[in-house]
Structures are given as C-alpha cells and as structure tokens.
Amino acid sequence: MDGASEDSAREFLGTFHIGDVCTGTAKEITRPHGVAVTLDGFPTRPPGIVGPLELSWRQSPAEAVKVGQQITAAITSIDLDEGRAQLSMAATENPELWAFLKPLRPGEILSGTIAAIERFGVFVALDDGPVHPVFPGVGFITYPELSWRRFESASDVVQVGRRVSCEFLQFDTWNGEARLSLKAMQPDPFRIFADSAAVGH
Incomplete structure (x- = not known):
C-alpha cells in the first residue's frame, strides 16, 4: 500500500471516535476467524478489523458474518499510525448494553x-444496567480488585446475592462489561500506615 493511501486512511479514521457506530462490507475472513472490513466512505482498502470475540456474543464466528455481507459495528479502538480501527459487531447486537456502558x-x-x-x-448485576447477553452480570471484578487484604477464595470477600458498591474502572469493549473495583471503596492500608507513621514522627 502506498503512502498516499496510508495518509488517506489515517485522515478518514481521524473523523471517528471510540464508540461511534459505522457501516461497511466484510471483505475477507482473517485468521483466526476475524473479519477485514471496508468502511462506507473508504472503499479502497479494509481499514476495519472485527476480531473473533467482537463478531457476535450469540453466534459462532462462521455463523456471524459472510464475505460480501453489509455490517454495522461500533468502533472500539483506533490506531492512526497503522490506519486501522478495531470494530465490534457484537456491540450493535446489544444497543441497550452499549448505551449503558459508553457514558460511564x-x-x-x-x-x-x-x-x-x-x-x-466476580460478576455483578448492576442496578441500572441491562441484562448481559452472555455473562451473569454487566459488571465484572477481577480478583486483584476485590480486596486489599489477602484471601484464599473470592467467597471469603463476597457472596452471591450480596449487595455491593464499586468504583467503575473502565468499559471493557471486548466483553461488553463494566470493569469494577470493590477494593477502591475500602481504605488503602498502606496509606493508613504511612499516615499513622507520619503522625508518629
């Protein structure tokens, strides 16, 4: 691909933002099971890639899309250096979920x-969140974000059915979930120790 084509791809993608919904045509199935997409308005080469996890949360990759198919997808990341956008068709299958997560x-x-x-x-069913099409809840807490203290099992910290308040960390566009921290709602023991040590001197 020549430099002029690369520059025009960067210029074209520079008009988009993360979370924007775009349309295009599936041009080729890439390994392993992703799809290269030419976006409407930029037919010269496929600047969009839909990874295997973003094709669909309900269907297998082979069922989700065929070459030549018109698709609608949300932009999850843009690499202007490479002139490429990562896309999610799964997001547009679930507009309520995307609409809930995007403004957080x-x-x-x-x-x-x-x-x-x-x-x-740990999955969390959020009070105001929609039902996730695949997971038990739209919120997700990784083990390191559960607690400051050491624990053997997550059930030492939380139990199914327990109410929690968590800090929102980021929108995980791969899985369509809100990454949360329960730990952030607890006092940092290192800071408490540092503060008490400072007061002691």
Whole structure:
C-alpha cells in the first residue's frame, strides 16, 4: 500500500471516535476467524478489523458474518499510525448494553448484586444496567480488585446475592462489561500506615 493511501486512511479514521457506530462490507475472513472490513466512505482498502470475540456474543464466528455481507459495528479502538480501527459487531447486537456502558466515567460509583463467582473473577448485576447477553452480570471484578487484604477464595470477600458498591474502572469493549473495583471503596492500608507513621514522627 502506498503512502498516499496510508495518509488517506489515517485522515478518514481521524473523523471517528471510540464508540461511534459505522457501516461497511466484510471483505475477507482473517485468521483466526476475524473479519477485514471496508468502511462506507473508504472503499479502497479494509481499514476495519472485527476480531473473533467482537463478531457476535450469540453466534459462532462462521455463523456471524459472510464475505460480501453489509455490517454495522461500533468502533472500539483506533490506531492512526497503522490506519486501522478495531470494530465490534457484537456491540450493535446489544444497543441497550452499549448505551449503558459508553457514558460511564472512571471513578463513578455503581451499585448492584453479586451474580456469580468464577475462578477468573466476580460478576455483578448492576442496578441500572441491562441484562448481559452472555455473562451473569454487566459488571465484572477481577480478583486483584476485590480486596486489599489477602484471601484464599473470592467467597471469603463476597457472596452471591450480596449487595455491593464499586468504583467503575473502565468499559471493557471486548466483553461488553463494566470493569469494577470493590477494593477502591475500602481504605488503602498502606496509606493508613504511612499516615499513622507520619503522625508518629
């Protein structure tokens, strides 16, 4: 691809923002099971990529899209250096979920109920959030964000059905979930120790 084409791809993608919904055509299936997409308004090459996890939360990659198919997808990231955008078709399958997650800002406090405890983290059904099409809850807490103190099992810290308030960390566009921190709602023991040590001197 020549430099002029790269520059025009960067210029075209520079008009978009994360979360924007765009349309285009599936041009080729890439390995492993992603899809290269030419975006409407920029037909010269495929500047959009839909990864396998972003094709659909309901269907297998083979069922989700065919070459030549017109698609609608949300932009999850833009790399202007590469002239490429990561897209999510799954997001546009679930507009209510995307509409709920997109305006959230880091530091916001969200409340909900522990929906499930898994070996990789804890799902939270958020009070104002829609039902997630795949997971038990729209909110997700990784193990390091559960507590400042050491614990053997997540059930030492939380139980299914328990009400929690958490700090919103980020919108996980890959999984369509709100990454949360329960730990952020608790006092930092290192800061408490440092403050008490300072007072002691």
